[in-house]
Amino acid sequence: xxVLGCIILCIMSPISIFVGIIIKMKPTFVISxxxxxxxxxxxxxxxxxxxxxxxxxxxxxxxxxxxxxxINGEEIQEDSNVDLxxxxxxxxxxxxxxxxxxxxxxxxxxxxxDNFNQENAWSITINSISHADTDVFVEDLTExxxxxxxxxxxxxxxxxxxxTWYSEGYPIKEMDLFIRLDSEGSTEVALPxxxxxxxxxxxxxxxxxxxxxxxxxxFLFYNQTWGxxxxxxxxxxxxxxxSEQACAAAKSNLYxxxxxNNGTGGWxxxxxxxxxxxxxxxxxxxxxxxxxxxPIFTQPENINAFxxxxxxxxxxxxxxxxxxxxxxxxSNRMAIFYSGQMEDIIKQINFDDDSxxxxxxxxxxxxxxxxxxxxxxxxxxxxxTTENEGRSIAAWEFIKWMLAPENQAxxxxxxxxxxxxxxxxxxxxxxxxxxxxxKDSLQYLPYAQAEPSYKAWYVIKKVLxxxxxxxxxxxxxxxxxxxxxxxxxxxxxxxx
Numbered sequence: 001x002x003v004l005g006c007i008i009l010c011i012m013s014p015i016s017i018f019v020g021i022i023i024k025m026k027p028t029f030v031i032s033x034x035x036x037x038x039x040x041x042x043x044x045x046x047x048x049x050x051x052x053x054x055x056x057x058x059x060x061x062x063x064x065x066x067x068x069x070x071i072n073g074e075e076i077q078e079d080s081n082v083d084l085x086x087x088x089x090x091x092x093x094x095x096x097x098x099x100x101x102x103x104x105x106x107x108x109x110x111x112x113x114d115n116f117n118q119e120n121a122w123s124i125t126i127n128s129i130s131h132a133d134t135d136v137f138v139e140d141l142t143e144x145x146x147x148x149x150x151x152x153x154x155x156x157x158x159x160x161x162x163x164t165w166y167s168e169g170y171p172i173k174e175m176d177l178f179i180r181l182d183s184e185g186s187t188e189v190a191l192p193x194x195x196x197x198x199x200x201x202x203x204x205x206x207x208x209x210x211x212x213x214x215x216x217x218x219f220l221f222y223n224q225t226w227g228x229x230x231x232x233x234x235x236x237x238x239x240x241x242x243s244e245q246a247c248a249a250a251k252s253n254l255y256x257x258x259x260x261n262n263g264t265g266g267w268x269x270x271x272x273x274x275x276x277x278x279x280x281x282x283x284x285x286x287x288x289x290x291x292x293x294x295p296i297f298t299q300p301e302n303i304n305a306f307x308x309x310x311x312x313x314x315x316x317x318x319x320x321x322x323x324x325x326x327x328x329x330x331s332n333r334m335a336i337f338y339s340g341q342m343e344d345i346i347k348q349i350n351f352d353d354d355s356x357x358x359x360x361x362x363x364x365x366x367x368x369x370x371x372x373x374x375x376x377x378x379x380x381x382x383x384x385t386t387e388n389e390g391r392s393i394a395a396w397e398f399i400k401w402m403l404a405p406e407n408q409a410x411x412x413x414x415x416x417x418x419x420x421x422x423x424x425x426x427x428x429x430x431x432x433x434x435x436x437x438x439k440d441s442l443q444y445l446p447y448a449q450a451e452p453s454y455k456a457w458y459v460i461k462k463v464l465x466x467x468x469x470x471x472x473x474x475x476x477x478x479x480x481x482x483x484x485x486x487x488x489x490x491x492x493x494x495x496x
Contacts, residue, residue: 093123199212280301309468310478342416343415467488
């Protein structure tokens, strides 16, 4: 079946709630970092926070825009006879671009930025600045907003953070006019047609705050070769089949001649938020706030999901390792499954090459009790933070250039993430080592469900991860699960 022909809309509706401090049973420095970022996002703003923003906010931070050569400009006029938008870009602008990428991804982005700087017709120079990771980035930019410091012209961040900053009156520029003028031919280069499942993520109250930069799926990595040797013809499509294969692998390791792998073999227990949310969705839960913005962790479906994970762990069909990364365990048949993002494809391939592992493995969706596989996706989006006309149009041209199919194809080849448009698939290097596994994963695009983007998600996911962590503690009992989930609701309500 043609993968592109079956792409469907799967997107969760944004909901906003007030949230407060969380108290986690983890080291103090972790608590401090969580609290700092939460407080940075949710306390203090240029204008009062509102749940529904009906009008464009009137920012008071715009006088802090970065650049010595900033020009004054009037707002872009919605005139049907407007000249090409690109003709409003002054020659030789220097723009500052903040992002949270690090390591090889940051190096690849820097290469793309250098190419744009050399190729663009306006002699625009983009200065890209890495901020280590998403938490650090959000912390740094929020602090710059609050302290009225120098801010960048454009950014890459989470949809949740864009919504929060916009609601608080910080300069997150609405992009609807750019999109409309593109569609009317008022620009020389138009934005590619992005898949609806990703395109709808950055819309708040019918206002577009960003455009997707990348989206990565959360999958189960499955050792198909080992599964076949254990007598299973296919990957597990149901909860019972998953348990059966995980327990069979654990039993195989327990009764082989290698003592060091006893207690391993099944699924590597993962308490990261997107993995746990996937399991909640498997059981029909995962809606962690209701229509009145109240936390609802104690829904029966959520209790069933956590009970399943607890039982799986207590039966030794799931286990936790001393090494945080799963690649060596998976390559050495100490796990038949692990939960991971699409970026892990390249890392797993590299580890297998180094260890000369020849097993065949694949990405499979989380099984489902209702016949619909679960694939949660998360990512980052481009946004414009300058309100100057010429600079914002220049930033828009850079965003479109980064999302051009040939540049997106390079990004996907280096990261292993989902393509944002059909044109990207056509430009992928079929000889790339990741291509077979990556292409096979595209069949699950119709099942993509976006990570929550409401303001409270940052707090809720930290509480969710703490609940998952508690499931693996020796003091844990099955009857404690509902109490722990009730406590989680109390924590989230504390400063409501």
